[in-house]
Amino acid sequence: MAPLVWLITGCTSGFGSLMVQQILSRGDKVIATGRTLSKLSSLQESGAAVLQLDVTDSQQSLNATIVKAIAIYGRIDVLVNNAAYIQTGAWEDLEYGEWLAEFDANVLGVIKVTRAVLPHLRERKAGTIVFLSSRSGWYGDAFCSAYSGSKFALEGIVEGLRWETEQFGIKTLMIEPGRFRTKFLSPGNLRTKQSHIPDYEEASRNFIAYLAQNEDGKQPGDPLKAVEIILDLVRKEGVAEGKEVPFRLPLGRDCYETIKEKCEETLKLLKEWxxxxxxxxLPRKE
Structure with a gap:
């Protein structure tokens, strides 16, 4: 296989950073992007090209950034929409602006970046777009409605995109990770809001404490294993060799079990009702 050219958003840590390192190790080229260019210096030293890219920038600005990205290697073969964050808090506590910011980064930002790259892929009649969704795109946990809502929205818009663009030779992949041991829930990334409404206050405090004590840095998933599978799916090697690559794939035992249970419950409901x-x-006309 000829070396692929990847562009990845959100590369300053977590899946994005690991993905860059693994892509380089397989002999492909990668353009690593992030909001803060200085935080990408180690990836640049490893051989990645780097660009400043904030998914919440305007469409015009992102279009210009993608033009610069294409000029680096002459093309983009794979776009990975990885940048996202999680805002927690009760419905009654989160302000409109906080809901908007969550969707701006996790949904609208993805739309803008993808729109900027799509004409290039469509013209070439080739390419792969990878979207990082979540277990939260299937199941809404208490105090995580804003994040879950953004991932549920992502699932729908990407499914529509798949049917629109497959005629142009563009492959769409939806990856749904469960709880992986990255810095996603670290104090520097997680945005929490403690409720001061008496009816929610204790549950909210317990939830925030639970994340800090039992989740951050203690998630069961190995992010390196997840990244290796994602690369296999795109490159059609390893676990994907000789197989039909699925549109969506859950990763992590917790995600698998959540989706399985929800599907079984849905099938049971449909049968009973x-x-x-x-x-x-309306009555059928004979």
Missing amino acids: EGVCTSTD
Whole structure:
């Protein structure tokens, strides 16, 4: 296989940083991007090209950044939409601006970056777009509604994109990680909001404490294993060799079990309520 050219958002830590290192180790080229250019210096020293890119910038600004990215190697073969963050808090505590900021980064930012790259892939009639969703794109946990909502939205818009663009030779991959041991829940990345509404206050405090004591740095998933699978799927080697690469793939036992349980519950509901669900059609004309 000829070396691929990857562009990845959110490379200052976590999956993004690991992905850059593993891509380089496989002989591909990569353009690592992030909001703060200085935080990408170690990746640049490893052989990656780097660009400043903030997914919340304007469409015009992101279009210009992608033009610069394409000029580096003459093309982009793979776009990985990785940048995201999590805002926690009860519905009644999160202000409109906080909801908007969550969706701006996790949904609208993804839309803008993808829109900037799509004409290039469509013209070449080739390419792969990888979207990092989440277990939270299937299941909404208490105090995580803003983040879950953004990932549920991502699942829908990407599924639509898949059907729009597959005719142009563009492959779409939706990766749904569970809880992996990155810095995603570290104090520098996680945005928490303690409730001061009496009815929520204790549960909110317990939730924040639980994340700090039992989740941050203690997640069960190995991010390196996840990254290796993602690269295999794109390159059609390793675990993906000789297989039809799926549109979406959950990663992590916790994500697998959550999705399996939800699917089983949904099938059970449909069976039990089929008569009601299908009773709303107008009478058929004979």
